[in-house]
Every structure is written in C-alpha cells, then in structure tokens.
Amino acid sequence: MGTGKRGLLAAAVAVVCAVTVLGAPGAAFAAPGPTPSPAAGTTAPPLPSTASDKDLEAVRTKLEALYHDAAVATDAYNAAEEAAKKQSSEIVELAKKIVAGQAKLDDLKNRAGAAARAQYRTGGLPDEAQLMLSDDPSEFLDGAGRVRQGERATKGLIGELSRTQQDLVQYSKDASDRWRKLEAGRKTKATAQKRIEKQISAAEKLRSQLEKAEKERLEQLEAKVAQEAQTAWLGTGILDEINSAASVQGKQAVQFATAQIGKPYVWGAEGPKAFDCSGLTSEAWRSAGRPIPRTSQEQWKQLPHIAVEDMRPGDLIIYFGDASHVALYVGDGSIVHAPRPGRTVTLAGAGSMPILGVVRPDA
Template identity: 40%
Template sequence: MSGRVVRGVCAVAVMGAVLAPGTAGAVPGPPGGEPSVAGLLTDLQDLYRQAEEATEAYNATEEELKVRRAQAESLAEKLAAARGSLHGSRLAAGRLAREQYQGRSDISPYVRLLLARDPQHALDQGHLVLRAARDRMATVGRLTGDEKKADALATKARAALDEQLRLADARKKDQDAVRGRLRRVEELLASLSPERLAELSRAEEAGTAVAQRAFMASGALSSVGRAPSKAGGAALAYALRQIGKPYVWGAEGPGSFDCSGLTSQAWAHAGRRIPRTSQQQWASLPKVAMDRLRPGDLVVYFRKATHVALYLGRGQVVQAPRPGSRVKVSPIAANPVLGAVRPDPEAKAMTGYRPPPLPRGATAGDDTGYDGG
C-alpha cells in the first residue's frame, strides 16, 4: 500500500461523545454527485477500524501460535526422552526373557534354597533370590510405565501438532483479512483527487481539535500533573525513542511497530511483560480512572479495545497510529477513548520526575481515528 497516499489523509473525526462514541453512518453527497467529505471520512474511518480489528485478531492468533509451538517443542523433547527410556527398558526386558529361557531346565532357585545344607549359605542365597526377583519386577514395572508414558506423550504431541496446523490456518485467514481491508483503503484513497484528499485532511484535523478541546474541558483528566512509576517512566522513554519509526501491522520492533506492538515492547523493556494485543491488555491489566492517569499508563480506544497508546501526560499520548503513519505524539482524544489500564498498579510514583523533552518532529504527521468502534 502506498504510504505517500495514505499519509495524505488523517482519519480523525469524532462524531458524538468523546468517551462513548456512537456509530455514525456515511453522509451522502448530492444525488448523482460525489460523496460528501463527511461521508468519505466516515467510510475511511470504518475501513481503518476494520483493518486494525483484523490486525489485533492476527496478533492474538500469532501469540497463541507461539505458545502452542513452544508446547509442541517441549512435548517433542519429552517424547524423545520417553522413547529412549522405553528402548532401554525393552532391552532390559529382553535380557530378562533370554535369561529365563536359557535357564528354564535348571532347578528353581527356590528349590535350591530349600535343599541347601548350610543355613548361612541358604540365607545368603535367599537374599540373592529376593533381590533378583525385585530386579525383575522393577524391570517389568519400568517397561510398563515407560510404555504408558510414551503413549500419553505421543497422543499429546499429535494433538499439539493438530492445534498448530489449525492456528497456522487461522493466522493465514487473519492475514488475508488485514490485507483485504487495507487494499480497500488504498483503493478508496487512490480514487480521490489531491483536492479531495486535502479536504479530508482539513476536516480530520478540525475534528481532532474539536474532540481534544471537548475532552480536556470535560474534566475527564486531572489538572494535576502526576509522575510515573520507575517502570512507567522507562516504558515511556522507550516509546519516545521509537518516534519516527513506521507503523507496520503485526510488527513489534525494533524497526517498526503496530499500536500494541509498541506498548507491549515498551513495557517489556521496562522489565514487565504484558499481553501482546490491545484487547488482551484491556481485558487483563488493572483498570485506572482517567482522572488518575499517570505517564506510562495505557490508554485504550474504541468499544472493541482495538487501539492502544501510552499516556505521556498533559493530555497527550505516544502511539503507533496506522499503516502509512509513524510513531508520534498525539492528542489523547485523537481516537474515541474506551478507558485506561496500568501495568504496575502496586508501584509508587517517582519523586522529582521531570517530563522528558520531546524529539524534534514528535507531533508531526497524522493521527489515526475511526468513527464509532
């Protein structure tokens, strides 16, 4: 997809409430004429939203596939060890069978024990007989146990392989869905003249400005500047170092990122592993009230939690916006806000914190946004 074409348009238009956006339909243009700018913007927003939903579905499937692959590799190692042990047990059982076969015409060791004239010698022989019997029982027991263990591991290994194949197929379908939706975006943008693209960009910028003013005036954010935790500050510093790197769906660094790839990697570099996708981050991390936000917290967007950014402070976030854009600093209301989560709720805020200086061009470029969610 042409990054130059996509970057010519910014898809931010907040129709309705900022914290609880509704679903707006495309605004039709004059009968027989071109679609209105508002209608085009709504269509574009919807396409980008669908693309990001498909991207997060792909990311979730990819993460599950990684887990299943690791499980399958572990099972394969255990199965190889079990088969090696089983082979040893079978060799031991074979030796036992040969010994019994070769000595079957001899007088039973128990009979020899009973006929022995020397009591002490008989007692010693008895110990040997008992030990030999225990060894034979242990050999048979190991063989039986190894066979059961190998059979169980083989069943699990086959199931793990089947699950890997299923997930690989699902990943391919998710991948095709992302590409299909982005292709529709490209087709829509390619059909517009430079003048229409400029109109869309101006409408989008105006929508962002209105949404941000409304959000800040709503009192949703505290007017008191808060300090991050030590880990939150480290995560934020990592995110700021990525400014200017391109958005690529499914990417989690180091050269490119998608939205949740940036947030998960930022916190990983701060020493705390968090889920890979924005939906998993929203579902599993502790919620934090918007008026309690501190830098490093994650701001989640849209009703389906399909976009995420790191809170910078002063009503701004660091985010990887969308295909064709780059990691940047954006207004918090560039997208319809769902809520926020905090990866380290137990950690105390730093003392003597000073907001980091922003790199040159940190706010330049397009912000993403989709109407509804």
C-alpha cells in the same frame, strides 16, 4: 519464524508422528462512542470531480470504518501469531520428552531382557527346589535372599517400564493436540491477513480517487475531528485530576515509545523498524522489563484497570468499544501511538478517540 526454528519444528513433528504410531496402545472517562461499523463492501462509489465538504466527510467516515476493521483483523492476526509461537515451542518440548522417553524405554527393555536371560540360566527353579538340590543350605539361603531382592527389583523395573510407556502415549496425544491447534491457528491467521489486506486495499483505493488538494482537505478534516474530540475531553477538566507521577518502569516505557516517533505503522509489526499499535505498547513495556500481552484486546482483558483520573505516564489507554486500538499515555493529556496504515508513530491527544478505559502494566 527463522529457518533454524522451522527445521527444529519439522524434526519435532516427525518425531511426534512416528511415536504417535509406534506408541499407540492396541472504567471509562466517558461512555465509548459507537465503534465504526465495518464497511459492507470494499468498492467505494466514485467521487465527484470536485468533492464537497459533505463528500469528504463521507470519505472520512468510510476510511475510519475500513481502517477500524483492519485493526480488528490485525488483533486477530497477532493473537494467532502469538498462539502459534507458543504451540510450536510446546511441540518442540514434547518432542524432546518423547525422544528422551523412548531412550529410557529402550534401556528399560534391555534391562528387563537381561533379567529374563539371567532367570533362564538358573533354570527358573523355585526356591524350594533349589534348597533341596543345594549341598550347602546356608549358601542357598543367602542366595535366596538375593533372589527375593532381584524379584522386587524386577517388579520395580516392570512398573517403571509400564509408566514410561504410558508417558510416551500421553506425550504423543499432547503433541498431536498442539499440532491440531497450530494448524487451526494458521487458518485463523491466514483469514485475518486476507481481511486486513482487503480493508487496507479498499481504503487506499478510496483515497486514490481524491485529487491532491482534496487529500489535503481530508487530512485537515481528520485533524479537525480529532482536535474537537480532544478539546471536548480537556474541557471536562480531566487534567486537573490527572496528576500522578510515572513509575520508574513507566518512564522507561515512555522513553522507548517516544523514541519510535516517525517510524511507520505496519500491521503485525513489533519493531524495530515499524510497529502496529499493540506492537508499540508491548515492546515499550518489554523494554522496561515488564512483558505484557501482545494484542490490545488481551491487554485490556489481562492488565489491571485504572480509573482515567488516576492514570499516569506509561499507562495504556484502550480505545473503542471492542478494544481495537491502544496507545501509551505520556502525560499532559497526550499519547504516543501507531495510528494506522499510511501513518507513522506520533503524538496525539489522549481524548482524540473514544476511550474505553485505562490499564496499568506495573500495577
């Protein structure tokens, strides 16, 4: 949040607090594979001086679990961040309404005071008494009509005054509610951030135990596992069924996403220099003129689901049973995505990870 926005929010909160006090009345192509379970701890056992293939496979599995848990926490962080933006904006708008309502209330009070003073100057006599004291009954009757009009106007003024006071009380309650939610969201975001950093730190520590040659072997192993999954996916003949052409907006989303290839993955990032997985897909579709939810889980929940065999370039493929990863389909069995910390936006096989399902932003 920029400095100017923080200042506006702070001013809004001050107004809210003040008025609160003053205004208070007395389908998936294949069944998803098992989601990697979060690591029980972050301390990895020391590796042998020369890691065997079995050791490296254990490292790969543990890294997958750590990065998966970090991805889940990143989704929670992003969701809290989006909620905070919305709540902050709502607080500012409510504060504006409170300021305007208070000004209106002051004006109504001034008008009510003027009406009371005018009645005092006439002595507050009832119409009958003024008729008896008048030298010209016809003049009085004209005046009495104006008095009755004035009484109706006064009643209307009192009603408007009451409604304005009620509005101010409600605005204050609403603003206080948004503020409580904002504070709760901040705690959620802070918790998610700690979890992300803890899991990434554990993954980096585990990788740091490997020698250079072992790191290279690990990368080869990771690539082999992904390639085997992709080959199995393609082996079903799925590409023979996927032949839909991209929509105009889908092409624009693909063009944006592929233009980001090589940029680093950074959790919570949505460009322009770095992205996380849902940051990339949401920005790709925003660039195409179709805003979509920020997180992979909300993209899965809110966007229309499409059968895998019906997907077209630009559609989003959601991965893992908990919808913790998302990629943009580019055609020919390939995706563009931001994989995880330490990696860059890249092309990969659409079947290289367990597919949960496909969603279409412009259905």
